[in-house]
Amino acid sequence: MSDVSSRDADKGLRFESRHRAVVELAALDKSDFDAVLRRILRTDASELDVERVNCWALDSDRAIRCVAGYLRGPDRFESGTVLEAATYPSYFRALADNPIILAGDARTDDRTREFTESYLVPLGITSMMDVPIWVRGQLWGVVCHEHVGPARQWSDAERDFAVTIGHIVSMAVEARERADAEQTARFSEFFMGVLSHDLRNPLGSIRTAAELLLQRDTDETRLRATERIVRNTDRMSRMIDQLLDFTRIRSGGGLPTHLEPVDLAMLAHQVVSELSTDVASRVDIEHRGNALGMFDADRMWQTISNLLINAVAHGSPAARVQVLVDGTSADRVIIEITNAGSMPGSLVPVLFDPFRRHDAAATPRKKGLGLGLFIVREIVTAHAGTIAVKPEVDRVTFRVTLPRRPPNAA
Known part of the structure; x- marks a missing residue:
């Protein structure tokens, strides 16, 4: 016992x-x-x-x-x-x-x-x-x-x-x-504050001063230099916008959308009209059917603009870029942007990943953060749509499919 x-x-x-x-x-x-x-x-x-x-x-x-x-x-x-x-x-x-x-x-x-x-x-x-x-x-x-x-x-x-x-x-x-999520959120708030205020405001002042010089200066050499300042401040502004969008996405906030009636064919023409002359002169737009739906006009502008700039930057030099806005379906609108050139199949799975620059032979006009296509995908997703790329032997097509009335439309 x-x-x-x-x-x-x-x-x-x-x-x-x-x-x-x-x-x-x-x-x-x-x-x-x-x-x-x-x-x-x-x-x-x-x-x-x-x-x-x-x-x-x-x-x-x-x-x-x-x-x-x-x-x-x-x-x-x-x-x-x-x-x-x-x-x-x-x-x-x-x-x-x-x-x-x-x-x-x-x-x-x-x-x-x-x-x-x-x-x-x-x-x-x-x-x-x-x-x-x-x-x-x-x-x-x-x-x-x-x-x-x-x-x-x-x-x-x-x-x-x-x-x-x-x-x-x-x-x-x-x-x-x-704890990691809280630290990331605090850093995101700080980062967004720096981008939206400490960087964007001085950049705006630089652009305003450059525009005044363009209006008043007559010397050709100084005018060309000032035009470069304007172009590069615009490019930096786009990069800041992309970083702000990326930070919102990564912090879990997603991309906010304001849905309203938008004609995507008309919007595509407006986007092209405000691109630089060397880009706009290479773009042909075709539209079929009714392209009206509930979309965020600013975000769709951003989508079309990014895809066009990407097509011009990575397509064959001097080749034309084709834009098709297809509204023949009752429940969706399709945008296709096609450029001449080729794309390795190995690139397709990672094409929309952030911070990827997909042209190894990048020239100054092709340099960027590698966020453009990532943000385009997020905008399309926020509209309950899809985006796909179709590389062929001599051309590459990006196809965006959007429901006319996303589920979150009022």
Whole structure:
């Protein structure tokens, strides 16, 4: 009876110790993620009496990376190891399919035996208990408990404690993501303030002064120099507008739209009429049917202008750019902009990614931030439309399809 009483007393002490550990870990200030994670792993290893406890994060569906690994014997941490899904496919499938992986004999268990030669045997690991970490419904990573010594069967109490540790790690990850989001929002507000005031206002003053010089100066050399100032201030203004739009999108605010009746064919003609003479002179516009719908006129102006400038900049020199506004369908309007030239197929999947400049042989007129097509896609998406690019042997066509009345139209 004394042995039974002693075992019960030990169980009671372990339960109290683990309960106290869970309460303390859950109450930690989680503002310093790295420090909190190390505290969690060290406590976890001590309470479960395991040699190694590692926290791995998914880099993608194809790999996990060790964010922090605790070695109890030498009392030290390590990180950086990457495991590829292609090398350990059974384990990666088990992570997504199992609430917990209990491998009493990790070297023969179907889910973990892939690690035997490369990991388990060299480190003396015989048993594993791995808890997948889920954050907001997505698999974020895994906490791995690795036992060194004779094979070990994990008890229900040990399993429950490990799962609770997984929940605490999930809480820490969410706290870090919230802090990162708040920091990003603060930076976005500061960045937008700098762009909209500290940069745009002086730029406006420079352009106004240059316009006055154009009106009063008669020297040809100075006039040409002043015209370059005007062109470059306009270009810088467009870049500031693009950065402001990009910041709004990335901060989660999206692009606001003011929908009103707009004739896209008429708008296309207006856009071309206000482009520089060298660009406008190369553009032909064709329109079919009724192009009237509920659109944001300023945003659609921005879309057509960006696509036209892109077509002229990246098309064959001196070749004409074709614009088709097709309103023959009852429920949508289609805009197609075609330029002569070619586009490698490998470029299509990343064409609308931000900060990509797609012409390796960029000349000064082709330089920019690489945000134009990204913002065009976001504008089209805000109208519940689609945009696609169709590269052919000797020409490239951008096709924008817009519902006449988007779902958010009043």
